[in-house]
Amino acid sequence: xxxxxxxxxxxxxxxxxxxxxxxxxxxxxAREFSCAQRWIDDFSTALVEACTNAIEHGNKYSKxxxxxxxxxxxENKIVGRxxxxxxxxxxxxxLSDSSPPDTLSERGRGIIIMKAFADEVRFSFDPxxxxxxELTKVCxxxxxxxxxxxK
Amino acid sequence: MKVNQRELSGAVVLELQGKLxxxxxxxxxxxxxxxxxxxxxxxxxxxxRKVEWINSTGLGIxxxxxxxVRKAGGDLVLCNVGDRIDSILYVTKLNLLFSAFEDEADxxxxxxxxxxx
Numbered sequence: 001x002x003x004x005x006x007x008x009x010x011x012x013x014x015x016x017x018x019x020x021x022x023x024x025x026x027x028x029x030a031r032e033f034s035c036a037q038r039w040i041d042d043f044s045t046a047l048v049e050a051c052t053n054a055i056e057h058g059n060k061y062s063k064x065x066x067x068x069x070x071x072x073x074x075e076n077k078i079v080g081r082x083x084x085x086x087x088x089x090x091x092x093x094x095l096s097d098s099s100p101p102d103t104l105s106e107r108g109r110g111i112i113i114m115k116a117f118a119d120e121v122r123f124s125f126d127p128x129x130x131x132x133x134e135l136t137k138v139c140x141x142x143x144x145x146x147x148x149x150x151k
Numbered sequence: 152m153k154v155n156q157r158e159l160s161g162a163v164v165l166e167l168q169g170k171l172x173x174x175x176x177x178x179x180x181x182x183x184x185x186x187x188x189x190x191x192x193x194x195x196x197x198x199x200r201k202v203e204w205i206n207s208t209g210l211g212i213x214x215x216x217x218x219x220v221r222k223a224g225g226d227l228v229l230c231n232v233g234d235r236i237d238s239i240l241y242v243t244k245l246n247l248l249f250s251a252f253e254d255e256a257d258x259x260x261x262x263x264x265x266x267x268x
Contacts, residue, residue: 016174016208023170023204041235045204052172052206061174100244104218106211109243113207116242 006032008071012051014059019048026071026080033075035139043078043137046117047071050082050133053110058084058131078137080118085130091123152176152202154183160259161266162194163187168201173208180212184219193225194262196255200231205239217249226250226265230258 008029012018023044030040051067059065065085072079101108114121118135125131152169165183187195197213205213217227229251232240240246252258 016172016206019172019206020170038234041204042238045235045239048204048206052208056208103244103248104214106214107207109207109210112243113239117238 005072005074008069008073010069012067012069013063014055014061014065014067016052016055019051019055022051022069023048029071029073030078033073033139039137039139042117043080043135046114046121046135046137047080047082049110049113049117050080050135053133054082054084054086054131057089057110058086060086074139076139078139080135081132082135083130083132088125088127088131091125091131152179154179156183158192159196159255160263162196162259162262163192164196164198164255164259166198166201169203171199171202171205171209171212173206173212177208177212177215180216181219184216188219188223188225193220193223194266195220195225195227196258196262197227197229198231198255199229199233199236202233202236204235207243210239210243210245213249214245226262228252228258228261230255 006029008025010022010025012022026044026047027040030043047069051069054067055061059067068083070081100112111121114133114135118137120136122134123131124134152167152171155166155168157164187193195216197216220227229249231254232251240249250261252261
């Protein structure tokens with residue numbers, strides 16, 4: 001569909017049970033553009049991870065706070081924005097630090113996942129509205145994948 | 152998320168169904184592992200055939216289970232890992248932590264051999 005663009009807008013509570021709805025809505029939208037399934041899955045993984053962070057770290061699971069998601073998709077590029085209502089964090093530090101967490105650490109992989117499955121990850125913060133994560137991915141390019149590692 | 156539990160060749164298979172995302176599920180999982188370890192069952196196979204995807208908090212749940220059974224002298228392995236989860240394990244380097252097998256039989260055989268070493 002040359003020249004066409006689709007926009008997805010969602011507002012979800014700060015509850016992990018709604019992550020599935022985000023994934024499903026994006027998957028349905030992306031398939032209208034005949035994108036490769038791996039590409040769709042990659043971006044959806046990054047998008048869901050951004051929502052995870054918004055719920056956990058931004059809104060701190062508060063029932064009074066929402067997560068706003070806007071995804072703009074055309075045949076060339078996709079841009080997703082995830083907005084929380086939190087107080088922000090030192091994202092410059094996290095973006096510049098590429099070292100992974102300790103292997104047995106149960107936390108600390110959200111930004112790694114977003115950076116792996118999106119071409120660009122940008123954070124911005126407005127005290128009035130909260131933190132926004134913008135994910136960009138060029139259509140067709142997939143992230144670093146492996147074959148299954150067996151021991 | 153649903154968890155079906157059964158035994159296979161001396162190991163316990165936890166067949167998960169749904170999305171592994173953390174949150175309230177974390178407590179459910181921790182209790183399952185705690186109960187299994189208390190019963191002396193410390194070789195665990197987590198079958199991900201019916202798990203569509205996982206996020207970072209879901210990874211934390213798996214790591215928590217792994218740490219628990221390893222401390223008890225056992226092991227936790229994965230089987231039927233789909234492409235989407237495999238990619239996530241790869242980019243987070245958790246493919247170096249978790250042994251993953253094609254199916255439950257292969258996973259059970261690995262645990263059996265490990266137990267006899």
